[in-house]
Amino acid sequence: MALAEQTFTFLMPPISLLGVGSSKAAGLQLKSLGATNTLIVTDKVLVKLGVAGTIAAALEEAGVHAVIFDGVEPNPTEGVVAEGVKAYQENKCDSLLSLGGGSAHDSCKGIGVVVTHGGKISDYFGMNTCKKPLPPFVAVNTTAGTGSEVTCVAVVTSVERVKCFVFDWHIMPAVAINDPVLMMGMPAGMTAATGMDALTHAIEAYVSVIHNPVSDQVALGAIELVAKYLRPAVANGQNLEARDKMAYAEFMAGMACNSALLGLVHAMAHQPGGKLNLPHGVCNAICLPIVCEFNMAACPERYADVARAMGENVVGLTPMEAAAKGVAAIRQLSKDVGIPAGLAQLGAKESDVPVLTEMAMKDVCRLTNPRAVSVKDVTELFKLALGTPLAAAAGR
Numbered sequence: 001m002a003l004a005e006q007t008f009t010f011l012m013p014p015i016s017l018l019g020v021g022s023s024k025a026a027g028l029q030l031k032s033l034g035a036t037n038t039l040i041v042t043d044k045v046l047v048k049l050g051v052a053g054t055i056a057a058a059l060e061e062a063g064v065h066a067v068i069f070d071g072v073e074p075n076p077t078e079g080v081v082a083e084g085v086k087a088y089q090e091n092k093c094d095s096l097l098s099l100g101g102g103s104a105h106d107s108c109k110g111i112g113v114v115v116t117h118g119g120k121i122s123d124y125f126g127m128n129t130c131k132k133p134l135p136p137f138v139a140v141n142t143t144a145g146t147g148s149e150v151t152c153v154a155v156v157t158s159v160e161r162v163k164c165f166v167f168d169w170h171i172m173p174a175v176a177i178n179d180p181v182l183m184m185g186m187p188a189g190m191t192a193a194t195g196m197d198a199l200t201h202a203i204e205a206y207v208s209v210i211h212n213p214v215s216d217q218v219a220l221g222a223i224e225l226v227a228k229y230l231r232p233a234v235a236n237g238q239n240l241e242a243r244d245k246m247a248y249a250e251f252m253a254g255m256a257c258n259s260a261l262l263g264l265v266h267a268m269a270h271q272p273g274g275k276l277n278l279p280h281g282v283c284n285a286i287c288l289p290i291v292c293e294f295n296m297a298a299c300p301e302r303y304a305d306v307a308r309a310m311g312e313n314v315v316g317l318t319p320m321e322a323a324a325k326g327v328a329a330i331r332q333l334s335k336d337v338g339i340p341a342g343l344a345q346l347g348a349k350e351s352d353v354p355v356l357t358e359m360a361m362k363d364v365c366r367l368t369n370p371r372a373v374s375v376k377d378v379t380e381l382f383k384l385a386l387g388t389p390l391a392a393a394a395g396r
Contacts, residue, residue, distance in 0.1 A: 008212040010259045011152050011169055013139075013176045018251065020244065023140055023179035026055055026097060027062025033136035033174055035095030037065045039088045041108040042099040043072040046142065049185060055099055055140060067091045072104045075273050075280065077157045081110035081121045088115050095136040098173070101194065102146030102155070102280070105139050109154035109171045112137055121156055122164070130170040139173035142182045144233070144246035145194025145281055147201055147254020149176040155270075162359060163274035178251050180243035188234050191246075192337035193281030195230040198222060198250035199330070200284040204263040205256035207295060207302045208368045212259060219256035223309035225249035227333065234337045264373060265291045267363035268382065271356040278346045285339040289330045290384050296323040298371035303327070342387010353382045 017025055030038055038059055046052045047070045056066035069087040071080055088096075088111055098108035110121045112134035117124065124130060139149035148154075150173075154166040186194070202222035205215050226249045233242035268291065269283035296303040300319035307314050307326030310333075314322035340346060348356075357378045360366065366373065 008210065008259065010212070010214050011172065012255060012258070013150055013173050015175045016150065016251070017175065017177045018247065019179070020181055020240070021179060022177050023055065023182055024058055026138055026140055026177060027059040027064050029138050029175045030059060030064050030095055030097065030136060031062045033095065035064050035136045037067070037091065037093050038095040038097050039084070039091065039093040039111070040066055040068045040097045040099055041072060041084055041111060042068065042070055042104055044070045046100055051142065051182060051185070052099055055097070059097070064095070067093060072100060072107045074103050075157050075163070075277055076103045076107040076110070078121055078159055080107050081114065081156060084108070084111040085114045096134065096138070098137075098139045098149070099142065101141065101143030102148040105141075105146070105148035105173075106154045106156060108137070108139070109134070109166065110156050113154070113166060113171060121166070122158060124166050125158070125164040127167045129166060130168040133170050137173045138175040138177065140177045140179070140182070141247070143186060143190065143194045144183055144243070144250040145197035147198065147250050147257060149173060149178070150251060150254040151258045157274045161275050163270040165364060178247045180240060180247045183243045183247060184237055184240065186237060188237065189338065191234045191237060192230070192339060193279055193285065194250070195226055195233065195246055195337065196285035196288065196334060196339060197281035198246070198253040199226045199230075199333075200265050200288050201253035201257040201262065202226070202249075203288065203292065203306055204265055205253070205260035206306065207299055207370045208260040208263060209370055210260055210368055215256040215260040218252040219260070220305065220309045222249045222252040222256065223306060225252070227310045227329070230333065231336055261368040262365040263291070263369035264295065264366055267360045267366040267369070268356070268378065268385065270363055270365070271359045272343055272346070272348055272352070275356065275359065276348060276352065278343070278348065282339060282346065283343065285334050286343055286387070287381070287385050289327050289334065290381055292327045292330060294377070294381060295369065295371045296320065296327065302370070340387070342385060344386045344388045348386060350383065350386060353379060353386075356382055
């Protein structure tokens with residue numbers, strides 16, 4: 001390919017604030033965007049913990065009135081978006097602030113799309129479906145996983161229990177805030193799941209067929225940070241250094257996948273999340289080493305780089321041998337932070353595999369996977385992901 005033909009797109013919010021105490025500036029950032037009456041989109045847990053109240057107080061201090069909508073749920077649905085739109089309109093809001101992890105940010109993006117364009121969120125499923133920017137929008141992150149605070153993607157579960165996407169640069173937050181102080185209250189299980197989610201984003205972006213030099217560097221940096229700091233973050237949630245480094249890791253992983261997109265891990269993990277309402281980060285963590293092992297023949301040198309970033313000594317090994325060490329390191333990290341051994345432990349059954357496979361084959365994330373896949377391939381991979389001896393044997 002001629003050099004002139006090698007082009008890529010790199011997208012990021014105009015402003016990103018990172019580090020201890022950065023969330024205190026949320027009100028000033030909204031004020032600078034012209035906001036006067038902001039809908040805070042969050043969940044009941046963050047309201048109960050007082051985090052939403054603290055952010056609302058910061059907005060009020062800056063001269064921005066705050067209204068709290070706490071209807072966000074994991075794997076947010078069209079109904080959650082519709083309720084948020086109703087709250088926005090009834091309170092005559094002119095701006096948005098998402099507070100939480102990926103579910104809050106995705107819900108908020110969906111609300112922003114509908115209040116700007118009209119209709120319902122399903123009208124905008126797909127790529128480049130929006131015509132106008134969202135209202136002033138600040139995303140305050142409280143988990144170190146999805147990277148949704150820096151991406152131009154919203155994932156919403158349809159009425160048919162299928163995870164659908166709005167992929168459009170218009171929906172990117174104007175300001176992204178990652179304050180590790182807000183992450184210190186995360187329980188160990190959520191810390192593990194979101195951390196493995198960030199690792200998945202970084203690895204899938206690095207091996208994506210549309211990776212680029214910028215996404216490569218931030219992806220490898222994110223892998224290194226997760227490999228070093230996820231275990232201590234899970235072991236002690238009050239470890240501020242580990243929380244801070246994991247915040248940077250998920251931010252960098254979000255940067256990478258915003259440009260290079262994802263792959264088969266997400267194409268598979270989206271399906272039990274949407275159909276069975278299973279936790280996204282855990283589904284990613286379970287599928288990640290299985291898909292990496294399947295993919296590594298397509299680009300062994302890249303997976304060898306992943307092994308190095310995971311801290312593995314691969315001197316003297318062939319690329320395939322090094323790649324295998326990387327997969328083993330992923331499995332060990334997942335085990336060390338308490339990720340379940342398979343989807344069956346979460347309630348998935350072998351009878352679910354055909355429909356999960358059918359849906360995964362339709363998932364847009366599959367298109368940038370480094371290895372082409374068939375229905376038979378995905379069926380076998382899902383059987384392995386179940387984690388039961390019988391299913392695993394059938395998947396081989």
